[in-house]
Structures are given as structure tokens and as C-alpha cells.
Amino acid sequence: MLTLNGFVKGEVTDYKQWTDNEFSITVKADIGPYVAGQFTKLALQDENGEWLRRAYSFVNSPNHALGRKCMEFLIIDVPNGGLSPKLAKVNIGDDIYVGDKPSGFMTLAEIPSNATNLWLLSTGTAIGPFLSILGESETQQRFEKIILVHAVRTKQELVYQALIEKLLQQYNGKLVYLPIVSREQHPGIMSGRIPQLLKDSSLMNAVKISPNKQNSFFYLCGNPAMVHDTRDVLIELGFEKHLRRSPGHFSFENYW
Ligand SMILES: Cc1cc2nc3c(=O)[nH]c(=O)nc-3n(C[C@H](O)[C@H](O)[C@H](O)COP(=O)(O)OP(=O)(O)OC[C@H]3O[C@@H](n4cnc5c(N)ncnc54)[C@H](O)[C@@H]3O)c2cc1C
Ligand SMILES: NC(=O)c1ccc[n+]([C@@H]2O[C@H](COP(=O)([O-])OP(=O)(O)OC[C@H]3O[C@@H](n4cnc5c(N)ncnc54)[C@H](OP(=O)(O)O)[C@@H]3O)[C@@H](O)[C@H]2O)c1
Structure with missing residues (x-):
């Protein structure tokens, strides 16, 4: 090389x-x-x-x-x-x-071992690393539920539908996909922004899963304003930022 x-x-x-x-x-x-x-x-x-x-x-x-x-x-x-x-x-x-030297800490190895429910919250192109994680057989074996949230401006930006369909079948009920569109209204697709939908429990109601401190972990990725506002909501809900020296419930990667 x-x-x-x-x-x-x-x-x-x-x-x-x-x-x-x-x-x-x-x-x-x-x-x-x-x-x-x-x-x-x-x-x-x-x-x-x-x-x-x-x-x-x-x-x-x-x-x-x-x-x-x-x-x-x-x-x-x-x-x-x-x-x-x-x-x-x-x-x-x-x-x-x-x-030639890839890097980043938004990986399976960084998730605390008690987490059995994994929430993957993304905006725009930041669904990419979550699809990468979902492509690992370890993800399917390790978690009981994985909630993939993808928030975009328009329905057209809900990319990789065929791959997501394949993953849903492969995960056999363990994976839940929740698309969100913010600038259009479509029947059957949630409308709005991640932080507000988390704050008013719409996200939890839509997937019929309530996160808790015992078994849940969140990765947030994409627009830094979404990451910032979602962190605030998670903290309000009692979750703590994850640090290696002090295991918590969420971690994030800003795209700019
Ligand atoms: C860890 C990490 C991973 C990233 N992965 C991706 C990725 O997989 N795909 C990707 O498209 N970008 C990704 N980005 C962003 C990417 O590095 C560039 O910033 C982006 O392509 C814009 O570069 P540019 O030179 O065209 O624009 P610049 O001249 O650098 O302009 C930057 C501006 O573009 C906007 N912007 C940057 N990235 C995005 C984005 N992804 N979506 C919407 N608006 C954006 C913001 O307003 C930002 O201030 C990532 C960034 C980081 C830090
Ligand atoms: N020229 C065009 O037609 C066009 C079209 C698309 C994108 N772009 C460019 O592409 C870039 C944006 O790309 P993108 O649409 O992938 O990313 P984005 O602006 O980050 O939007 C993705 C999703 O994140 C949401 N979001 C934005 N701020 C948020 C916040 N504070 N909290 C929670 N959610 C938030 C957006 O909701 P909201 O819709 O409510 O903001 C949208 O649903 C910009 O540079 C833009 O100029 C241009």
C-alpha cells in the first residue's frame, strides 16, 4: 500500500x-x-x-x-x-x-455491555454509519431491539430503502425503522424534528418502546444542532452522557 x-x-x-x-x-x-x-x-x-x-x-x-x-x-x-x-x-x-487510517468512536465496542436496546438517531447523510453498524452480525446477536431513526427534509431523502428492507427481514423483528420527514407531509410518515419528538414521547409511542437507564443506549449523529438539542432532551429525561471512565446512556458524532 x-x-x-x-x-x-x-x-x-x-x-x-x-x-x-x-x-x-x-x-x-x-x-x-x-x-x-x-x-x-x-x-x-x-x-x-x-x-x-x-x-x-x-x-x-x-x-x-x-x-x-x-x-x-x-x-x-x-x-x-x-x-x-x-x-x-x-x-x-x-x-x-x-x-489510510480510518478512525472514530461511534462503534459497537464503545457501547456499555448492559445496553440491550440501541437507539440510532440520525439526520441526513448520518444514516450511513448506522447502516454500517447494522451490517455487522455482532449487532444482530448483541441487542434485543434496535431503533433506527432517520430524519430528513423530504421523502426523497429517505435513502437506502432496499437495504433497510433487507435488514428488517434479516433482523427478524429486532430492528425497527422510523423515518421522519420535516418539510413535507406524507401519510404514514412521522413529521417533525428528533428532539421535539423525543421530548413529547412521539418517538417512543411510534415504536412502542420506552427507553430506560438500565438497558438503553443512544447514538446521535449528523446535524450538530440536532445533536445539541437531543442531548438536552436526553439529559432532561434523566440519561447521562457516556464516558469510558463513567458509563452512560448516549454518545454522538457531529458532522460539522
Ligand atoms: C466524522 C465526520 C463524518 C462525516 N461523514 C459524512 C458523510 O458520510 N457524508 C457527508 O456528506 N458528509 C459527512 N461529513 C461532512 C463532510 O466532512 C464535509 O463537511 C461535507 O462534505 C461538506 O464539505 P465541503 O467541503 O463541500 O463543504 P464546506 O466548505 O466544508 O462547508 C461545510 C458546511 O456544509 C454543511 N454540511 C457539511 N456536511 C454536511 C452534511 N453531511 N449534511 C448537510 N450539511 C452539511 C454545513 O453547513 C457546514 O458548515 C462528515 C463529517 C465528520 C466530522
Ligand atoms: N438547495 C437545496 O434544494 C437543498 C436541499 C437540501 C439540502 N440542501 C443543502 O444541504 C445541506 C443540508 O442537508 P440535509 O437536509 O441533509 O441536512 P439538515 O439541514 O441537517 O436536515 C436534515 C434534518 O435535520 C433536521 N434538523 C435541522 N436542524 C435541526 C435541529 N436543530 N434539531 C433537530 N433537527 C434538525 C432538519 O429539519 P428541518 O427541515 O426542520 O430543518 C431535517 O429534517 C445544507 O447545506 C443545505 O443548504 C440544499
Whole structure:
């Protein structure tokens, strides 16, 4: 594996467009090991030869059928962004640079051993690392219930429906999927924002599961304002932030 400033040259092997500004790319690159829920960096050069590098979470588990050197990323093309509009324009066969040392603590290993109910709360592209975690057989064995919440602006942004359907079947009743759309109304789809829906118990009522301090753990990921407001609600409900030296009930990853 030839590395240059911590990056390995890889190749774009697939591209899927979900909406006008959301897409997934598949990349092949000989990077170092990673675990489900982690992220690496992608890098491209701009017009002046300057490197643009940003963090992106794996959507796949490293143990998927295609092997860990084949990886998938779900990306939003941020208007006037530095790197994401360039990633939106890549073609299959293009070179892409991938950080060779993935990292991140939003993993199975960080969840306290007493947790049997796992709540995965995401906005936008942050469903990616949760799909990675759900791709691990350990997740299916270890937890009694897993609640996957995905909050987006529009129904079109409820991505990976086929994969989620497959996971629901595979998890055989252990997995509950709760999509939320904030800027449209659709029959049968919850409307609103995660913190408020948690505060007024709508989330719990919808999945018919009440979290408690004995067996529940929450991962929050995505929009930092959602993470901030959800933390506040969880604390109000009596849950505590998880620290390795002092096990708690929730942990999070901000995307910006
Ligand atoms: C640990 C980690 C994992 C990440 N994983 C992903 C991922 O899997 N997919 C992904 O698309 N992005 C992810 N991001 C965000 C990503 O690193 C970039 O910030 C994003 O692609 C924008 O980069 P840019 O250069 O185009 O925009 P910049 O010029 O850097 O503009 C940044 C602004 O874009 C907006 N923004 C950034 N990321 C997002 C996002 N995901 N959704 C909505 N708005 C956003 C915010 O307003 C932010 O202030 C992750 C970030 C972190 C820290
Ligand atoms: N040009 C376009 O048409 C277009 C379309 C989509 C996205 N974008 C760009 O893409 C980026 C946003 O992408 P995104 O839609 O994936 O992410 P996002 O703005 O984080 O929205 C995802 C979800 O998070 C919710 N949210 C926002 N703030 C929250 C808070 N404080 N608490 C709880 N929930 C909150 C949103 O609800 P709300 O809807 O209530 O905010 C939405 O349901 C921005 O850069 C935006 O400019 C552009």
C-alpha cells in the first residue's frame, strides 16, 4: 500500500444518485483496517492543485461480501461547499484519494455491555454509519431491539430503502425503522424534528418502546444542532452522557 501524506490512491467504482444533491459513491482503495461506524477522509485536488480533504463515514461494514477495500460513502452536495461539489462530479474510473487510517468512536465496542436496546438517531447523510453498524452480525446477536431513526427534509431523502428492507427481514423483528420527514407531509410518515419528538414521547409511542437507564443506549449523529438539542432532551429525561471512565446512556458524532 503506497501512501502519500496519509492518503492512498483509490478508484471510483460506482455512483448512485439519490436526489439532485445527494449521492453515494463506491471506492476501491487499499486502506488500513476499520470497524463499522467509523469514517475516513476523502481528498481531491482543486483547480490550483491544493488538496481538499474531508471526513466521510463508511456506509458498509468492513466485513461485507465485497471486502473492506471496497467501500461506500453517502454524500450531500453542499451548495458552495469546497469538496462535496467536486465529489458529486466524479465519474466511475476516476482516481480518488482515501485516508489510510480510518478512525472514530461511534462503534459497537464503545457501547456499555448492559445496553440491550440501541437507539440510532440520525439526520441526513448520518444514516450511513448506522447502516454500517447494522451490517455487522455482532449487532444482530448483541441487542434485543434496535431503533433506527432517520430524519430528513423530504421523502426523497429517505435513502437506502432496499437495504433497510433487507435488514428488517434479516433482523427478524429486532430492528425497527422510523423515518421522519420535516418539510413535507406524507401519510404514514412521522413529521417533525428528533428532539421535539423525543421530548413529547412521539418517538417512543411510534415504536412502542420506552427507553430506560438500565438497558438503553443512544447514538446521535449528523446535524450538530440536532445533536445539541437531543442531548438536552436526553439529559432532561434523566440519561447521562457516556464516558469510558463513567458509563452512560448516549454518545454522538457531529458532522460539522
Ligand atoms: C466524522 C465526520 C463524518 C462525516 N461523514 C459524512 C458523510 O458520510 N457524508 C457527508 O456528506 N458528509 C459527512 N461529513 C461532512 C463532510 O466532512 C464535509 O463537511 C461535507 O462534505 C461538506 O464539505 P465541503 O467541503 O463541500 O463543504 P464546506 O466548505 O466544508 O462547508 C461545510 C458546511 O456544509 C454543511 N454540511 C457539511 N456536511 C454536511 C452534511 N453531511 N449534511 C448537510 N450539511 C452539511 C454545513 O453547513 C457546514 O458548515 C462528515 C463529517 C465528520 C466530522
Ligand atoms: N438547495 C437545496 O434544494 C437543498 C436541499 C437540501 C439540502 N440542501 C443543502 O444541504 C445541506 C443540508 O442537508 P440535509 O437536509 O441533509 O441536512 P439538515 O439541514 O441537517 O436536515 C436534515 C434534518 O435535520 C433536521 N434538523 C435541522 N436542524 C435541526 C435541529 N436543530 N434539531 C433537530 N433537527 C434538525 C432538519 O429539519 P428541518 O427541515 O426542520 O430543518 C431535517 O429534517 C445544507 O447545506 C443545505 O443548504 C440544499
